[in-house]
Amino acid sequence: MDEAVDRQWVGDLVRATIEEDLAGGADVTTVATVDPDQISVAELVVRADGVVAGLEVAELVIRQVAAPEEIELEYSVRDGASVRKGDVLMTIRGKTRQLLTAERTTLNLLCHLSGVATLTRRWVDAVEGTSVVIRDTRKTMPLLRSLEKYAVRCGGGKNHRMGLSDAALIKDNHVVAAGGVAEAFRLVRKAYPDLAVEVEVDSVDDALIAVESGAELILLDNMEVPQLREAVEKVAGRARLEASGGLTLDQARAVAETGVDYFAVGALTHSAPVLDIGLDLRES
Structure with missing residues (x-):
């Protein structure tokens, strides 16, 4: 270990x-x-x-x-x-x-x-030759998170946040509660100015709002390949982009070739x- x-x-x-x-x-x-x-x-x-x-x-x-x-x-x-x-x-x-x-x-x-x-290595191999980094999520078995994330590293993947306090991830329910993407980002940045913050969005428009609000890492949730490609083009390097939701091994290379930086793959731990x-x- x-x-x-x-x-x-x-x-x-x-x-x-x-x-x-x-x-x-x-x-x-x-x-x-x-x-x-x-x-x-x-x-x-x-x-x-x-x-x-x-x-x-x-x-x-x-x-x-x-x-x-x-x-x-x-x-x-x-x-x-x-x-x-x-x-x-x-x-x-x-x-x-x-x-x-x-x-x-x-x-x-x-x-x-x-x-x-083993499953992590299959994902890593599927995107070999691209710049995509395979990352896990918090969808782990209770009390086994540390070991499961260690196993992801053994397979060649990288870890997302370990828990709720080491990084912020603004999800759709946070956006609803705060009254919008920009306001949610503002509130988190105000409360935790030195913490890494990722914003989850489900549209290209919201991705651009997140970028304009200052977000440096954006999670593109359940987007199809054309949407992902559009998001990459319009964000134009102003933030790192993470594809998540609905990802499958047989489509991994096509998604990787859109230009996103990361995959967030819950299946690495919850379905291996x-x-x-x-x-x-x-x-x-």
Whole structure:
């Protein structure tokens, strides 16, 4: 994980997920079938091509379940790596009971984060050769935002704002409440003069109003390719432009070629399918 991820917070999350699994006190199936002194080697093996993210989170889960001195762990790849079906991601040697108890929590997090990274890479690849930057949104699973946004970075994307306080995004409901695009921008700039402000608009006319009000970043919501192209032409470099809403991979290049600067893709986190990864056990 990079420095943008709070490791203490991830540790707390890992402990909570393990406690959720062990709410009844023990992994009863494993306790019943596995000798407490049995030692095994487990491999994390990817079942489909993709991009891996979350290996250090997986390690935290395993080390939380097992005593540190009872685990030997070796990475074969690192987060952000492109992997192929059958690749071994990590090899762990330790007590069989502990490995099996940690298995599901490990895979839940690793498969999900790798799925986010894999989908992000598909978007990045789709616009390769253009200047468009793929960005995520706040459409994340509750309490997983930091890790999901980390996975986006592993896939080659960039992060939008982390929360409601590190940047302002004036959306349609804010415009309605304030009485117009210009007034909403004025109020935010007055209250937070040093904060980055983005304005969401759904028409080229409103984009121009936002520019004339001083906006430097404009989100073009649910616009078709011709509208996006018109907005780029009329804004003429006076603000950075972000396409959002209704974006699909098959249209990504056409949208990128309009000249917008960013894509805001909520699907990176709210609709990413997991990357299939398994834990294969063998005797030591």
